[in-house]
Amino acid sequence: MTEKKITIIAPYAFGYTTHIFRALKSYNGVTPTIIYLDNPAFQYKNSLHRLQNVFSKILLDKNLKKTFVSKRILKILKYIGPQDIIFMIRPDVLDTATLKTIKTYTIDLRAYYWDSTRRFPRKVEILPFFDVLYSYDKEDVEQYHLQFLTNYIFHEAKEDIPATYQFFNISTNDYRLPILERLAAHIDSKGWSRKILVYNGSPMPVEHVTLITTQKSSEEVAELISNCSIVVEIQRAEQIGLSFRIFEALGQRKKLITTNRDIVNYDFYRPENILVIDEDNIEIPETFVNTPYLEIPEEILAPYRVENWVQPVFSL
Missing domain, CATH: 3.40.50.2000 (Glycogen Phosphorylase B;)
Incomplete structure (x- = not known):
């Protein structure tokens, strides 16, 4: 052959x-x-x-x-x-x-x-x-x-791991930082737990988020996501497509909070799992936080897995 x-x-x-x-x-x-x-x-x-x-x-x-x-x-x-x-x-x-x-x-x-x-x-x-x-x-x-x-799922949860914190986000220091600061403050006001990390090459003052000065690999991020129950994604202003953070949440069966309004048009969207928020008026219902994750059917997930994703992309 x-x-x-x-x-x-x-x-x-x-x-x-x-x-x-x-x-x-x-x-x-x-x-x-x-x-x-x-x-x-x-x-x-x-x-x-x-x-x-x-x-x-x-x-x-x-x-x-x-x-x-x-x-x-x-x-x-x-x-x-x-x-x-x-x-x-x-x-x-x-x-x-x-x-x-x-x-x-x-x-x-x-x-x-x-x-x-x-x-x-x-x-x-x-x-x-x-x-x-x-x-x-x-x-x-x-x-x-x-x-x-779309992007693809490359890591999936092998077993249910008890969450050590409820909300997780990791981002670089850019225009999203003020949004993440407001989000972290909102989470704190509700008494929920979180790990919101912002990467900057050198120390800088932050009020609510946690600053890190070393970047994380995709494997390290996957490990951090495995320990949360809700992934947070703040969409880039010039972006419509779905970021990897969304597919990391999908693969690990985590709920998602995002500012990407177009996500409601995808086949895996379920309001029980995905909450679209307004970055200028952040509201997170307690019912969304406290209700269980709704499983997505296998026939929907399968095409997004990278091992299947490559088939049409490379004409295999």
């Missing part, structure tokens, strides 16, 4: 993209490779080298870090040879010349836009490069005639 060669080019993204690679490895007749867009091997030689990159970006519109990444990707592709499918996430971080060269290694170049074009406009410029283009953003799907694709 001829092996189907598939290469994923994507950011490491705390390990979320690695789950696609692992799912592909479970299929007979598939030889997957993953090349990360991150550049952990790149290091400035000295302060002069760092300064050189600053001037290179300003004067030549050329980033030495990105050049390093592009060379590494092309070197790996040259080594492994032509691929049946190359699947890219965040291809917009690569320059046009690199994308053109990547395209020479396959007759089937695919991409998944898991951020909207409103957030990263360059995604519009590079649309013509791809033979198949997926997006989780319904506005982009309609405007640019893309194929709709």
